Amino acid sequence: MDDTPEHPLDWLDRAAADRRAAGLRRTLRHRAADEPQLDLAGNDYLGLSRDKRVVDAGVAALRTWGAGSTGSRLVTGSTELHARLEDELAAFVGTEAGLVFSSGYTANIGVVTGLSGAGSLVVSDGANHASIVDACRLSRARVLVTPHADVAAVDAALAARTEERALVVTDAVTSADGTLTPLDALHAVCRARGAVLVVDEAHGLGVRGEGGRGLAAELGLAGADDVVLTVTLSKALGSQGGAVLGPRRVVEHLVDAARTMIFDTGLAPAAAGAALAALHILRDEPRLPAAVLAAAAALADAARVPAPPSAVVPVVLGEPERAFAAAQRCAELGLRVGCFRPPSVPEGTSRLRLTARADLTDADLDLARRVLATVLAES
Template sequence: MAWLDRNAERRREAGLRRELRPRAPHEPLLDLAGNDYLGLSGDKRVVDGAVAALRTWGAGSTGSRLVTGTTEVHATLERELAAFTGAEAGLVFSSGYAANLGVVTALSGAGALIVSDGANHASLVDACRLSRARVAVAGHNDVASVDAALAGRTEERALVVTESVYSADGDLAPLRELHAVCRARGAVLVVDEAHGLGVCGPGGRGLLAGAGLAGADDVVSTVTLSKALGSQGGAVLGPQRVIAHLVDSARTMIFDTGLAPSCAGAALAALHVLRDEPGRPGAVLAAAAAIADAAGVAAPPSAVVSVVLGSPVVAVAAARRCAELGLRVGCFRPPSVPEGTSRLRLTARADLCAADLDRVRAVLTTVLAEVGA
């Protein structure tokens, strides 16, 4: 095992060593690192939803979804998620990662082609690797590259896989253009809405709804319950026949213990808040614009504000300095982002007040001046 020590030292010298840092339940740092976009993870209504499900169903789901791991709260969440986003049906998984692995592998396999955006999340990359399909990596948001890959295929089936909102840069995928290419070439569009649900589209229904593609028979989406909905878990949303196929074929659903009922209950309560308070997504985007202005970067079309600093050593130092001044920010380094683009990643929340944003501006002004950004 000596190679592990050598590897750890190389990573440390390159500024790529990672550490787990447990946080206290109540701390003075203002959090702009997490993905609690709507500020609902600690909302009493969401916590009460979790507690009610916990008291009714117990701490765990007790088995896989096909054995004992499906409760009434899972089924209700699936119906309401589908109805809210405009999909025909839904299927809840234990995480968004598991949802991506499940849907991509179940809809592809040997003899299929997957065209994957070069900036896709690791869960989609891993899904492609596990699929046994031929994988073509397209340039980021390069519709012509996707079209060329589909046009030259010999496989009968094809998927185009993309995020709607990219987690590192916060930019948006050209979903209408991608769908047009998919429809012309007989491919299925699979869209990860992890960072779109609750922030983008009408009332936070996601970028697919905003593009007029919700409910299309050749579109499948995945969502996470751990970001805007403040809970844990994931789901696949799409045509009923796709969901039925996943129940038969998605290994991360068949062989994984079902999502804990408390998480499903919390997500369902958060979905009700989002439905009843449609102004929250707009508040997220307004906060993101204010944070971007404080950082001297362009306002994003999502909750993600990315401040590229280049060197991972500089990015780590800047993130540490922000924490010293009372602001927790994300620090993205390779392999999460390409070489030379290490950055601070700040995430907006709907519950940030004017005083919070003033504090963000003061800290960022100081820290970015110190690192010469």
């Protein structure tokens, strides 16, 4: 009998084998700068990540401020550029103030943990992004997860609470299926029950609302004194980073209390400069959000699924192996699409996830139609 103890990391091999057997093994794919495939997998909704105006602004910020912000926001990581970005984001969306973070992920963690804590309740939508899920886990609050968009369940959770403070946290637009959350109904419940509504506009900014101001702005909620928004700079704005937008006293509190702002290095100046330029383009070209939705409708028609109210077009195929094989086949035919499998989506709903862009041409859409017709017939 071999008494040699097992290596403490051997369990990783077994876990990898289990994931492989379930069709859930993931690998990094290193994209080339000149990749020939049409990209319908990324979140560059307005097609601005390579726009010369955005790139030039990032380069100018790089030359002016350097490659990194050099420290946390409270030490040396806040520049005049960060302040401009915060002020202009808040003004564009319609809130009192803004606070820029290094990512949308850290913005969600910062706002949820900063506004909750022990002795409070956080009600989280069951379809929320992983960043919100992780924020809830870190909050030290009591967390209740309600079914997606179930306003009655949220109302019941708030009505039964014993905690003095409560947050309701939700995505405005769900990342996996592109549906809209009924924010107006949720806000009415929050206001009646004395709770704060926190809305992640990651997939709403640049796509929904007048001029792309987001779903909360579309519904008249962006400037409410009991609503806090988070946005990402890495999707419609084509850069990187995130922000919290809302009442000034919330922003001031987060400067004191949000650990992902206090202890994280500030957003790189190049990313801030690029995001600010993209925001100016969105402000000056209000046709862009409608172009995104038109492209999404065309892609949905090609995939024979209903037109979505956002840039996200889900094509549900069922089992993860089937979705993965279909995504690989699309790539072989010149089309890069997303492949969402558990735990990103529920069991049995693995899917292709197509993302529309405002700059898709007729030729791009024709290619997508041909490839999707072939792949879906084979799947």
